[in-house]
Amino acid sequence: MAAVSEQQVLDALKRIMDPDNGRDVVALGMIAGLQVREGHVSFAVEVEPERGPRLEGLRKACEEAVFRLPGVLSVTAVLTAERPAQAAAAPPPGGGAAGPGGGRGGRLELPAVGAILAVASGKGGVGKSTLAVNLALGLSRLGLKVGIMDADIYGPSIPRMLGITGKPEADGDKLQPMRNHGVVCMSIGFLVEADTPMIWRGPMVMSALEQLLRDVAWGELDVLIVDMPPGTGDAQLTMAQRVPLAGAVIVSTPQDIALIDARKGLNMFRRTEIPVLGIVENMSYFVCPHCGERADIFGHGGARATADELGCDFLGEVPLHITIRETSDAGAPVVATRPDSPQAQAFMAVAGEVAARLQALQAGGAKAPPRISIE
Numbered sequence: 001m002a003a004v005s006e007q008q009v010l011d012a013l014k015r016i017m018d019p020d021n022g023r024d025v026v027a028l029g030m031i032a033g034l035q036v037r038e039g040h041v042s043f044a045v046e047v048e049p050e051r052g053p054r055l056e057g058l059r060k061a062c063e064e065a066v067f068r069l070p071g072v073l074s075v076t077a078v079l080t081a082e083r084p085a086q087a088a089a090a091p092p093p094g095g096g097a098a099g100p101g102g103g104r105g106g107r108l109e110l111p112a113v114g115a116i117l118a119v120a121s122g123k124g125g126v127g128k129s130t131l132a133v134n135l136a137l138g139l140s141r142l143g144l145k146v147g148i149m150d151a152d153i154y155g156p157s158i159p160r161m162l163g164i165t166g167k168p169e170a171d172g173d174k175l176q177p178m179r180n181h182g183v184v185c186m187s188i189g190f191l192v193e194a195d196t197p198m199i200w201r202g203p204m205v206m207s208a209l210e211q212l213l214r215d216v217a218w219g220e221l222d223v224l225i226v227d228m229p230p231g232t233g234d235a236q237l238t239m240a241q242r243v244p245l246a247g248a249v250i251v252s253t254p255q256d257i258a259l260i261d262a263r264k265g266l267n268m269f270r271r272t273e274i275p276v277l278g279i280v281e282n283m284s285y286f287v288c289p290h291c292g293e294r295a296d297i298f299g300h301g302g303a304r305a306t307a308d309e310l311g312c313d314f315l316g317e318v319p320l321h322i323t324i325r326e327t328s329d330a331g332a333p334v335v336a337t338r339p340d341s342p343q344a345q346a347f348m349a350v351a352g353e354v355a356a357r358l359q360a361l362q363a364g365g366a367k368a369p370p371r372i373s374i375e
Helices: 008-013 056-067 126-140 202-213 234-242 254-270 301-308 322-329 344-361
Strands: 032-035 040-047 074-081 113-120 147-148 178-182 183-187 221-227 244-251 276-281 314-317
Touching: 008 032, 032 074, 032 178, 032 244, 040 056, 040 202, 056 074, 074 202, 113 126, 113 234, 113 254, 126 183, 126 244, 126 322, 126 344, 147 202, 202 221, 202 234, 234 254, 244 254, 244 301, 244 344, 254 276, 254 301, 276 301, 276 344, 301 314, 314 344
Parallel strands: 040 074, 113 221, 113 244, 147 183, 147 221, 244 276, 276 314
Antiparallel strands: 032 040, 178 183
16 A cells, blocks of 8 residues: 555645634644645644634544544644634634543543553753663563653654664554563654654644653553653643642662752652652763773762752662663663663662552552662
8 A cells, every 4th residue: 555645635624624713624724734645744833822712623533633644544633723813703602611631631540551651851962761771661561561651752762772673563543562672652742753853842842742641552561661851941830730740769870960950850849749750860980891990970979969958759879871872773772682781780779769660659648668779
C-alpha cells in the first residue's frame, strides 16, 4: 500500500468545515505544522482563543478524516488556541467546553498505570534523560512493569538511548508503544524525521504531550516515567497541572549554577502540590580509568547540601564516566547491558530509593526507609 501524501491529507481536510462560518479548515488557513512520514501524520488545528474550549469536536473530525485515508497508520492532530481573530462567527452563548480527558483544564487519567513519575531538571545538559532511562530500567530490574514517555518535544532522545528505530503501529485510535530492554516507551521522535525541527508554539507542544499520554495503549504498568523537558515553562507547568503525577525526581549536577535551576524545578512541583521524592546528583565525580584517581570536576556534594537545605531527600549520586556516555549513545543503557558495573549499581541504588518512596506514597506513608540495599 502506497504511503499517503501531504496533498492527500490536505484534500481530506478540505472536507471538514468550520462550524461557525461553513468554510473548510484548509481554506481558512487553520492547518499548521503538517508533517507526513511513511504513513504517520501530524498537524495542528489553529483556532482563536475564545473558540478553543468548544472545538475539540472539530479536531476529532479532522483526525478521523485523515485516519480514513488509505496508507495512514497514525494521526496526531492537536488543537491550538492562539490564532488571531478572523471572520469566524462569534461563539454562541453557553457553548460547551468538551475536551479530551473530561474537558480542557481537567486532569488526564491513566487508570491502568499505578504511578506516573516525572524526572525533571531546572536546566538542560545535566543528564536528565540518561538518568530517566536508567532509572526506568532499574525499576524494571526490581520487578516493576515500567514505561517511559519522552516529553521533550523539541529534543527527543529516548528512542536513541533505548536503541529503538521504526514507527509505532496503530490499533484503532491508539498507538502501540515501542519496546526494548524490557520497558515500553513513546516519543515524538518516532513520528517525525530525526532531522526535522519541531517549530511548534507552546500550546501545540502541550496538546501533543497530552496526546502522547492519552492516545497510547500503555497497558498495565506499575510506573510510567515521564522524561520532562528541561526548565520550568508552559509545557512543564501543564504536565504538572494536567497529569496525575505521583511524584517527581529532580536531577542536577553539583555546581552552583545547576543547583540554582534545580531549586526552581523543585519549587515548581511543590507549588503544584506534587511530592518531590528527592534530588539526584549526576556527574557527581570522575574516576580516571587508567590511574584510579578521583576528580570532582564539577564540585561534589552540592545536590546533597541543597536537598538538606530545602528539606528534600537525597536519592544518590551518579559518576561521570565514559561507559555511561558510550552505552547511552549506542542505545544499550548501562543498567541493561552492564548491570554489574559500578556505574549501573549507582543507578540501581537510585532506583531502589525511588521505588521505596513510591511504595510509601502509595501506602499513605510520609517517608520511605532511608536506605535500600541492592543485591
